Amino acid sequence: MLDLVLPVECGGCGTPGQRWCPVCATALRVHADEPLLVSPRLDPGVPVFALGRHAGPRRSAIVALKEHGRRDLRGPLAVALATGLHRLLCWGIVETPLTVVPAPTRRWAARRRGGDPVTLLARTATAAAPGITVAAALRTAAGVRDSVGLGVDARQRNLAGRVRLTGCPLPGGEVLLVDDIVTTGATAAESVRVLRSAGVPVVAVLTLAYA
Numbered sequence: 071m072l073d074l075v076l077p078v079e080c081g082g083c084g085t086p087g088q089r090w091c092p093v094c095a096t097a098l099r100v101h102a103d104e105p106l107l108v109s110p111r112l113d114p115g116v117p118v119f120a121l122g123r124h125a126g127p128r129r130s131a132i133v134a135l136k137e138h139g140r141r142d143l144r145g146p147l148a149v150a151l152a153t154g155l156h157r158l159l160c161w162g163i164v165e166t167p168l169t170v171v172p173a174p175t176r177r178w179a180a181r182r183r184g185g186d187p188v189t190l191l192a193r194t195a196t197a198a199a200p201g202i203t204v205a206a207a208l209r210t211a212a213g214v215r216d217s218v219g220l221g222v223d224a225r226q227r228n229l230a231g232r233v234r235l236t237g238c239p240l241p242g243g244e245v246l247l248v249d250d251i252v253t254t255g256a257t258a259a260e261s262v263r264v265l266r267s268a269g270v271p272v273v274a275v276l277t278l279a280y281a
């Protein structure tokens with residue numbers, strides 16, 4: 071019935087009639103040796119892991135969720151994030167009690183899009199995970215531009231001194247920074263720096279994709 075009202079297409083490949091097709095579900099699957107350890111240009115000083123390359127259905131799903139309000143894609147992306155998180159626990163990279171801190175989103179952007187997608191994704195991914203809480207502890211200050219199209223130096227300058235603590239309480243234990251995409255590493259590096267200078271024990275970064 072809904073198809074008659076609203077054309078539905080796969081958020082990964084555009085195939086009509088379904089929101090997330092089996093082919094894209096397979097493409098987003100987190101394999102036994104994933105998440106991958108990646109080396110962004112700006113090293114945040116802790117290991118950075120990504121579920122896969124920012125390409126194909128993964129890229130389409132992230133863009134559709136963030137830019138086109140396809141909230142129905144939060145489910146599949148959260149499953150992938152939860153699997154990645156579980157792996158990091160199994161590998162001993164992180165341990166519980168664990169606090170997941172979403173990387174900061176520009177506030178006006180989050181408002182316009184109906185809530186910060188990374189925070190919502192992290193909450194969905196950890197909803198059933200014992201010993202893991204999500205704390206939206208970081209925000210960006212006014213004056214931060216969208217980083218799309220900026221190079222390494224420009225991204226770093228754009229964020230320098232502009233990542234702030236929200237004052238949201240951190241329950242203690244280790245902290246994992248989570249973001250959608252790691253590109254130059256500027257956001258991760260500045261976020262880790264701010265958390266660490268506040269005495270927060272950040273141990274790793276996990277992202278949905280690397281570019």
Ligand SMILES: [Zn+2]
Nearest residue numbers: 080083091094
């Ligand atoms: Zn598809």
